Amino acid sequence: MSTISNNVFKELLLEGTLCDTVIRVGDVDFKVHRIILCSCSSYFRNLFCSKPPPSEQQIYNISDVSSNVMSLILEYIYTRSAVVTEDNVLELLAGAYHFGIEGITQACCDLLQQSLCFKNCINIWKLAHRYKYPDLMKKAYLYILHHFEEVAGLSQEFLQLTMEQLSDLIEKDELNVKKESTLFEAILRWIGYAPDVRRGHMATLLSKVRLPLMPIKYLVDTVSKDDLVRHSMPCLTMVISAMRTLRESNMERPVSLSRLPSEVLLAVGGFGNNLPTGKIELYNVRTDRWVTVHKNEKAIPEFCGCVYLQGFVYCVGGCKSDVYLSSVQKYNLATQTWREVGSMHVARCYVSVVVLNGYIYAMGGCNKYETFNSAERFKPDTNQWTLIAPMHKHRADAGAATLHGKVYICGGFIADEALSSAECYNPDADQWTLIAPMDPARTAAGVIAYNDHIYVLGGYNGVRHVCSVAAYDPVSKYWRTVAPMFHCRSNFGTAVLEDQLYVVGGFQNDEAQLCSKMERYDGKTNRWHNLRSLETPCGAFSCCVAERGPYAAAYLS
Numbered sequence: 001m002s003t004i005s006n007n008v009f010k011e012l013l014l015e016g017t018l019c020d021t022v023i024r025v026g027d028v029d030f031k032v033h034r035i036i037l038c039s040c041s042s043y044f045r046n047l048f049c050s051k052p053p054p055s056e057q058q059i060y061n062i063s064d065v066s067s068n069v070m071s072l073i074l075e076y077i078y079t080r081s082a083v084v085t086e087d088n089v090l091e092l093l094a095g096a097y098h099f100g101i102e103g104i105t106q107a108c109c110d111l112l113q114q115s116l117c118f119k120n121c122i123n124i125w126k127l128a129h130r131y132k133y134p135d136l137m138k139k140a141y142l143y144i145l146h147h148f149e150e151v152a153g154l155s156q157e158f159l160q161l162t163m164e165q166l167s168d169l170i171e172k173d174e175l176n177v178k179k180e181s182t183l184f185e186a187i188l189r190w191i192g193y194a195p196d197v198r199r200g201h202m203a204t205l206l207s208k209v210r211l212p213l214m215p216i217k218y219l220v221d222t223v224s225k226d227d228l229v230r231h232s233m234p235c236l237t238m239v240i241s242a243m244r245t246l247r248e249s250n251m252e253r254p255v256s257l258s259r260l261p262s263e264v265l266l267a268v269g270g271f272g273n274n275l276p277t278g279k280i281e282l283y284n285v286r287t288d289r290w291v292t293v294h295k296n297e298k299a300i301p302e303f304c305g306c307v308y309l310q311g312f313v314y315c316v317g318g319c320k321s322d323v324y325l326s327s328v329q330k331y332n333l334a335t336q337t338w339r340e341v342g343s344m345h346v347a348r349c350y351v352s353v354v355v356l357n358g359y360i361y362a363m364g365g366c367n368k369y370e371t372f373n374s375a376e377r378f379k380p381d382t383n384q385w386t387l388i389a390p391m392h393k394h395r396a397d398a399g400a401a402t403l404h405g406k407v408y409i410c411g412g413f414i415a416d417e418a419l420s421s422a423e424c425y426n427p428d429a430d431q432w433t434l435i436a437p438m439d440p441a442r443t444a445a446g447v448i449a450y451n452d453h454i455y456v457l458g459g460y461n462g463v464r465h466v467c468s469v470a471a472y473d474p475v476s477k478y479w480r481t482v483a484p485m486f487h488c489r490s491n492f493g494t495a496v497l498e499d500q501l502y503v504v505g506g507f508q509n510d511e512a513q514l515c516s517k518m519e520r521y522d523g524k525t526n527r528w529h530n531l532r533s534l535e536t537p538c539g540a541f542s543c544c545v546a547e548r549g550p551y552a553a554a555y556l557s
Contacts, residue, residue, distance in 0.1 A: 019031035019033055020033060020034055021033070021034045021048070021058055021059075021060065022059045022060070023060055023062055023070065023074075024059050024060065024061045024062065025062050025063075025065065025067045025070045026066075026067055028067040028070075029059075030070060030074055036077060036078060039077075040101060040103075041099045041100055042099075042100040043099040043100050044099065047060065064098050065091070065094070065095040065098065068088070068091075069091050069092055069094075069095040070095070072095075072104075073092075073095055073096065073099060073101060073104065076101065076103060076104050082104060082107070084104070084107045084108055086111070086115060089108050089112060092104060092108055093105065093108035093109070093112075093127070094131075096108060097131045105131075105133070109128070109136040112127075112128075112136060112140075113136060113139050113140075116139070118150035118151045118155050119155055119156075119157070120157070121140050121143045121144050121147070121155075121157075122140075122144060122151065122155060122157035122158060122160070122161065123157050124136065124140045125137060125140035125144060128140055142174075145172060145175050145262075146174075146176045148169070148175055148176055148177055148182070148186075149177055149178070149182055152182065152183075152186035152189065153182075153186070153189075158186075158189075158190065159189070159190060159193040163198070163201045163204065163205070166187075166190055166205065167204060167205055170183050170186070170187075170208045170209065171208040172259075173260050174260050175259050176259070176260075176261065176262040178498055179214075180210050180211070180213035180214050181214055181222070183208075183209045184206075184209055184214075184222075184223060187202070187205045187209070188226070188228070190205075191228065199228055202228045202229070202232055202235055203238075207234075207238060210259070211223070211238060211239060211242030212242045212245045212257055213257055213258065214242070216243055216247070219239055219242060219243050220243070224236070224239050259286055260286065260548060261284060261286050261497075261498075261548060262547065262548055263497060263498075263545050263546065263547055264282050264284065264285075264545070264546055264547075264548050264552055265282070265283035265285070265493075265497060265543055265544075265545055266281070266282055266283075266293075266308065266544045266545075266546055267279075267280070267281040267283070267538070267541050267542070267543055268280050268300060268306040268313055268315065268331075268541055268542045268543075269299070269304065269306065269315065269540075270505070270538050270539055270540045270541025270542075271302075271514065271541075272514070272536050272537070272538045273536065274512075275299075276299035276300065276302050277300065277538075278294075278296030278297060278298055278299045278300055279292055279294065279295050279296075279300075280292070280293055280294040280295075280313070280331070283502075283504075285497050288531055288532045289532065290532075290534060290535065293552070294331070294336060296338070299320075300315055300318075300329075301315060301317070301318030301320055301325055302318050302319050302349070303319060303349050303397070303491075303540055304316055304317050304318025304319075304325070304349075304542070305317060305351045305352060305362065305542060306353070306541075306544060307353050307354065307355045307360055307544060308355070308544035308545065308546045309355050309358070309360060309380065310358075310380070311332065311333055311334060312330045312331060312332055312333070312380075313330065313331040313333065313544060313546075314328060314329070314330045314331075314341075314353075314360055314378075315328065315329045315330070315331070315542075316328050316344070316348075316351055316353050316360065316362050317344060317347065317351040318348075318349055319349040322368065324347040324348070324349050324366075324367040324368060325347055325348075325349070326343045326344040326346060326347040326348065327343050327344075328340065328341050328342065328343060328344065328378070329341070333546065334549065334550065341378075341380075341383055342378065342384055343385070344362055344376055344378075344385050345374075345385055345387055346365075346372060346374055346376070347367055348362060348366070348367075348372065349366055349367065349396070350364075350365050350366055350396035350397040350412075351363070351364065351365035351396075352364055352365070352398045352399065352400035352409055352412070353400065354400045354401060354402050354407055355402070356402045356405070356406075356407055356427065358379070358380070359377045359378060359379055359427075360377060360380075361375065361376075361377045361378075361388075361400075361407055362375065362376055362378070362385075363375040363391060363400060363407075363409055364391065364394070364395045364396055364409070364412060366396035370394075371394040371395065371396045371413075371414045371415070372394060372396070373390045373392070373393060373394040373395070375387070375388050375389070375390060375391060375425070376388060388425070388427075388430055389425075389430045389431055389432055390432075391409065391423055391425075391432050392421070392432055392434050393412075393414075393419065393421050393434075394414050395409070395411070395413070395414060395419055395421075396412055396413055396414070397444050398410060398411050398412025398419070398443070398447075399412075399445045399446055399456060400447055401447050401448050401449045402449060403449040403452070403453075403454055403474065404452075404474065405427070405428075406424050406425060406427075406474075407424065407427070408422065408424050408425075408435075408447070408449075408472075409422065409423055409425075409447075410438060410445065410454070410456050410472075411438060411441065411442045411443055411445050411447075412443050413444075417441075417462065418441040418442055418443045418459075418460060418461055418462035420437040420438045420439060420441035420442075421434065421437050421438075422435050422436070422438055422472070423435060424474075435472065436472070436477055436478060436479060438456060438470060438479060439470075440461045440466065440468070441461055441462060442456065442458075442459035442461050442466065443459055443460050443462075443490070444459050444490035444491045445457060445458055445459025445460075445490065446492055446494035446503055448494045448495070448496060448501065449496070450501050451471075451523045452473075452474075453472060453473055454471065455469060455470070455471050455472075455482075455501065456469070456471075457469045457485060457494060457503060458485055458488060458489045458490060458492065458503070458506070459490050460490045464488070465488040465489060465490055465507070465508060465510070467486070467487060467488040467489070468481065469481070469482045469483065469484055469485060470482070482521075483521070483526045483527060483528060484528075485503060485519060485521075485528055486517070486530060487508065487515060487517045487519065489503070489505075489507065489539075490506055490507050490539075491507050491540040492504060492505050492506025492507075492515070492539065493505055493506070493541055493542065493543030494543055495544070495545050499523070500520050500523075501520065501521040501523065502518065502519075502520050502521075503518070503519055503520075503521075504517075504518040504519075504543070505518070505534055505539050505541060506540075507539045507540070512539075513537075514538060514539045515537055515539060516534040516535075516538070517530070518531040518532065518533055
């Protein structure tokens with residue numbers, strides 16, 4: 001309907017003009033027009049057409065919805081718009097389903113999808129199943145899988161699952177749990193909610209748990225000593241079999257049984273064997289393994305900036321031999337194809353890039369003759385770069401990250417001098433603000449947001465490579481020192497996966513010797529842990545965290 005028609009129909013509804021029917025809900029009467037209701041609702045079409053036209057105005061009593069919901073539904077029928085809120089969405093969805101009004105149904109489903117959290121995802125999944133909304137049902141189900149630790153540990157809805165529903169969830173490869181022991185504890189919580197009814201399901205549920213993924217010590221000290229397991233011969237048999245498998249295979253965890261992570265780490269480009277590469281490698285946090293997922297004959301530009309946004313990896317600027325680039329390439333993970341997109345206003349090598357609110361920001365960098373303080377941002381929908389306010393300092397090879405809606409950039413170099421300065425950009429005000437400087441100065445450092453702080457790791461301080469780590473608190477506006485990395489490095493990859501901070505590769509000394517070492521930092525314990533090294537030392541690449549998609553399935557199995 002046109003806007004003019006909507007306004008006319010709304011006036012007719014409000015004034016009660018030319019109405020030929022009354023809808024009565026409880027003690028509230030709504031004067032309506034049958035032809036308008038029929039145009040939007042199969043329910044009303046069947047209702048009005050099942051009886052001969054009345055000789056005088058007829059009253060239809062409806063008891064399936066409240067008067068408030070009926071008012072909203074009629075508002076939508078007459079105007080094609082209605083206010084859907086978290087307070088009315090469930091009742092309104094039920095009403096829309098009852099009356100067969102697809103527009104309201106879609107609006108309700110959209111809001112429910114946006115409001116998914118560990119507290120409500122199971123009820124939304126059940127609701128979508130009851131009303132046969134496959135898209136919402138799929139999204140809610142995936143949310144449960146990807147956030148299972150929170151759902152199983154904190155949600156009251158989890159305790160209302162049937163045995164069949166819980167069994168279906170915990171056997172899925174896509175179930176996102178850092179430790180398989182989480183499932184054992186989740187089963188105990190579920191059974192403990194109604195032990196007399198549920199304890200008989202222990203063997204069935206335990207059979208879905210991948211026991212060989214648990215440490216032998218946990219199997220011996222915790223699982224085998226649990227009362228439900230000890231008093232069930234099938235359960236004990238499964239535990240003994242898992243321990244035998246681990247001892248015979250001499251492995252900490254059989255890779256073939258590992259579940260799929262919800263996110264993966266991508267390492268893009270860089271130098272391998274002292275030559276620029278065209279590779280994209282994928283790291284599986286579940287198996288602690290790297291695998292090459294793409295290899296291009298043409299090398300990805302040297303010292304470009306790479307970010308992930310909405311299914312694409314963008315490679316921004318950089319250089320090829322002595323040619324400095326303003327061009328931007330994007331790689332489609334689904335189709336494994338490259339395409340050039342809009343070019344920047346300035347050719348930038350050693351450029352710093354981040355993603356914030358759907359925009360790609362490119363800051364600083366240099367060409368053969370100068371180092372820049374200019375910055376610009378790219379909007380994928382328009383394929384256009386727009387210059388933003390320049391930074392206070394000229395800088396190249398700086399690290400950048402986003403936190404709480406702002407962009408932070410730290411260190412870098414100008415004229416071979418390492419910088420200690422750092423600044424923050426507010427996109428709402430289009431303004432840069434200098435923040436407390438770092439100590440020591442550093443270029444080619446890793447910069448990343450982690451635990452509500454901006455972390456600066458490693459880099460080159462103008463004299464040597466360092467392994468020190470500092471964290472900036474935007475609230476107190478101070479830097480503090482945290483545990484240093486095991487290995488000094490510069491121009492390396494950094495990423496946050498599952499509340500852990502990862503660093504990998506880079507250059508490890510002034511002779512540009514490449515590094516293969518990978519390590520992980522746990523902010524809760526302030527400790528670093530060594531991980532499996534890269535097969536080939538690599539440096540000057542970019543790391544991006546991406547959602548696991550169909551493209552990754554073949555590489556994660």
